[in-house]
Amino acid sequence: MKKIGIIGTPGGWSSERLADTVERKTGYRLLVPLNTISFDLETGSAWFKDTDISKLDALIIKKAGRHYSHNLLDRLEILRAINEKGLQVFSSPLRIIRVLDRLTCTVTLKNGGIPMPPTTITENHDAAVKAVEKYGEAVFKPLFSSKAMGMKIMRPSPELENQIELFTKKNSMMYIQKKVNLGGKDLGIVFLGGEYLATYARCNDGSSWNTTTKFGGKYQPYTPSSSIIEIAYKAQALFGLDFTCVDVAETDNGPVVFEVSAFGGFKGILTACKIDAAELYVDYVLNKIKA
Missing domain, CATH: 3.30.470.20 (ATP-grasp fold, B domain)
Structure with a gap:
């Protein structure tokens, strides 16, 4: 019997479905929230309750957490450590790290010649105002988000500078994309x-x-x-x-x-x-x- 663990969210539709499918095919079920793992750097063990997940046959990463943030990168480093010691992980934690941050993903796509909407990256408020004026209508996107959470539409207006100020309270690096x-x-x-x-x-x-x-x-x-x-x-x-x-x-x-x-x-x-x-x-x- 192959022991495959699922990194995901208990109660999450996709995570539970994946864990159920593994159980049906292998007879083994383990759904692990990534923020509950305790990693021992010296021994290389990674414990979830009484299970050392580094000893499983494989892990499938479905979700690293409910809310996208820099914290997910830290959590994925634990999986990268046990992956590089020999445990097969799908997808590779290092590859997920490269795509999870919206800015890192964008730079890779653009450098790879992939067509994308016009985009400005800046921490400068004056540059942000100019970007909105150039685009006419822009979407401000957090670097870590899913399902459009935290995204804001901005247009040239007397309130624009205040809107930008509010956005940067949570997002110092502004990812500004022309609304298409x-x-x-x-x-x-x-x-x-x-x-x-x-x-x-x-x-x-x-x-x-x-x-x-x-x-x-x-x-x-x-x-x-x-x-x-x-x-x-x-x-x-x-x-x-x-x-x-x-x-x-x-x-x-x-x-x-x-x-x-x-x-x-x-x-x-x-x-x-x-x-x-x-x-x-x-x-x-x-x-x-x-x-």
């Missing part, structure tokens, strides 16, 4: 082991500027052009994650990539495409650890 016309939807393009699986669309209900399900977005099946799939393929290949979703928007000026997901979701592809990504992912991991 999504046409009411954006795409989640899913890859497993670097191979294309399927695409779903997140479609908004007209009540929000973004398409995330937290703000009323709905999943629908979608068939993108081969050129869009190729762009997404090149984007995810820069990071080498075992399972991921590339967020792409079709704009008036062509497709753009927003980000490559550090963890990738299961619900969109299941709801829209009737594909059980948890099932496929566990089979993929079992094949890898048998090799």
Whole structure:
């Protein structure tokens, strides 16, 4: 019996589904919140309750925590340590670290020739004002966030400087992206082991500027052009994650990539495409650890 642990969130839909799938296929179930692990640097052991997870056959990282922050990078360093001592971890913690921070992800994508919306990175308030004036309408994004949490739309106005001041109280480094016309939807393009699986669309209900399900977005099946799939393929290949979703928007000026997901979701592809990504992912991991 192979012992595969899941790093995730107890009660989280995707984490529980992945743990259930592992249990059904192996007879073993262990769902570990990453913030509960105690790591002994001298011995290399990493304890969750009475289990030394460094002795398992593999780990699958589904979530590093409920809230995205710098703390997740510190937690992932524990997994990097035990991974580099020989435990197989999917995806590689070091590769997740490279994609988790929005700025690091953006620099890698841009340097890799991936089309992205016009973006300004600055800690200077005057430069931020000029960026908004240049873009006409901009989205200010925290460096660590998911599902559009903490993002703010800003436009040239007498209140702009105050709005920027408020944003920088929590985000000293400002990530400012020109707001693009999504046409009411954006795409989640899913890859497993670097191979294309399927695409779903997140479609908004007209009540929000973004398409995330937290703000009323709905999943629908979608068939993108081969050129869009190729762009997404090149984007995810820069990071080498075992399972991921590339967020792409079709704009008036062509497709753009927003980000490559550090963890990738299961619900969109299941709801829209009737594909059980948890099932496929566990089979993929079992094949890898048998090799």
